[in-house]
Amino acid sequence: MHLDLQPTPPPGAFRKLALGTWRSPGDPSAYAAVEVRMERALAFLEAHRARTGQRLTVTHLVAKAAADALCRHPEANVLLRWNRPWRRKDVGVCVLVVQPGESGRADLTTATVHRADALSLTSFAETMASRIDAVRARRDAVIERGKRRSYRIPGFLMGLALRLLSFVWFTLNVDLRWVGMPWDPFGSVAVTSLGSLGLERGFVALVPYTRVPLLLAPGAVRTEPVLEAGALVPGKVMTLTCTWDARLIGVEDVARVLRHIGAALEDPERAWDAAGGAVSGPEVE
Numbered sequence: 001m002h003l004d005l006q007p008t009p010p011p012g013a014f015r016k017l018a019l020g021t022w023r024s025p026g027d028p029s030a031y032a033a034v035e036v037r038m039e040r041a042l043a044f045l046e047a048h049r050a051r052t053g054q055r056l057t058v059t060h061l062v063a064k065a066a067a068d069a070l071c072r073h074p075e076a077n078v079l080l081r082w083n084r085p086w087r088r089k090d091v092g093v094c095v096l097v098v099q100p101g102e103s104g105r106a107d108l109t110t111a112t113v114h115r116a117d118a119l120s121l122t123s124f125a126e127t128m129a130s131r132i133d134a135v136r137a138r139r140d141a142v143i144e145r146g147k148r149r150s151y152r153i154p155g156f157l158m159g160l161a162l163r164l165l166s167f168v169w170f171t172l173n174v175d176l177r178w179v180g181m182p183w184d185p186f187g188s189v190a191v192t193s194l195g196s197l198g199l200e201r202g203f204v205a206l207v208p209y210t211r212v213p214l215l216l217a218p219g220a221v222r223t224e225p226v227l228e229a230g231a232l233v234p235g236k237v238m239t240l241t242c243t244w245d246a247r248l249i250g251v252e253d254v255a256r257v258l259r260h261i262g263a264a265l266e267d268p269e270r271a272w273d274a275a276g277g278a279v280s281g282p283e284v285e
Contacts, residue, residue: 201219
């Protein structure tokens with residue numbers, strides 16, 4: 001058995017229509033964005049660095065809040081299998097990483113932390129930093145082996161190879177570690193930092209073969225006028241965009257996940273305790 005999955009309840013009428021209407025994971029992309037006040041998050045990051053010496057970033061906060069949100073709202077932690085949603089038991093968070101190329105040309109790869117919801121914020125950041133360092137330094141043997149294999153596949157066969165791999169990985173739910181392929185390499189949700197590229201907002205495309213139905217893209221934190229006590233004052237604001245597979249996740253479920261993440265960023269002390277642990281707090285609706 002590759003992944004620990006269980007069937008979801010029977011889909012409603014709209015979900016059945018959606019599953020029958022769209023055939024390709026590229027078709028059902030839906031998009032949303034939320035504006036988040038970031039003053040308290042930025043202060044929280046600085047206080048955490050001063051207290052622990054650990055480098056914590058906005059991407060860490062978004063990724064950990066996403067893991068906590070999927071734990072609280074498991075109806076959004078799903079995978080497409082046999083043309084129906086299957087609920088994941090593990091919450092894995094994948095972060096896109098820029099990997100310096102040996103020829104000077106940068107490449108994109110992934111770093112994934114599983115059971116992210118069960119980790120404290122501090123432990124999650126440490127684990128993610130270790131994964132990213134290994135990937136960037138090309139010390140992850142499984143990822144490097146997979147890249148070497150992909151180089152040998154002719155371009156016109158790449159799409160077929162990826163669809164076949166996705167079918168075996170996820171539809172058949174076969175663990176391929178015995179042939180040197182990674183276990184569940186992309187997780188439940190992917191996070192890519194557009195802010196690190198200087199972009200304020202953007203909507204990221206779904207990647208069909210990964211079967212990840214939820215993508216989050218935090219933009220750059222910017223200064224703009226905000227209304228406080230009836231007066232305009234300078235404020236720190238970030239746009240968090242989301243792309244999701246509308247066949248698998250309803251807009252109301254996405255809204256709950258985004259509200260949870262936004263609430264955590266706007267009040268991180270309430271979301272995570274002073275030691276960096278997870279605090280469940282009241283339900284965000």
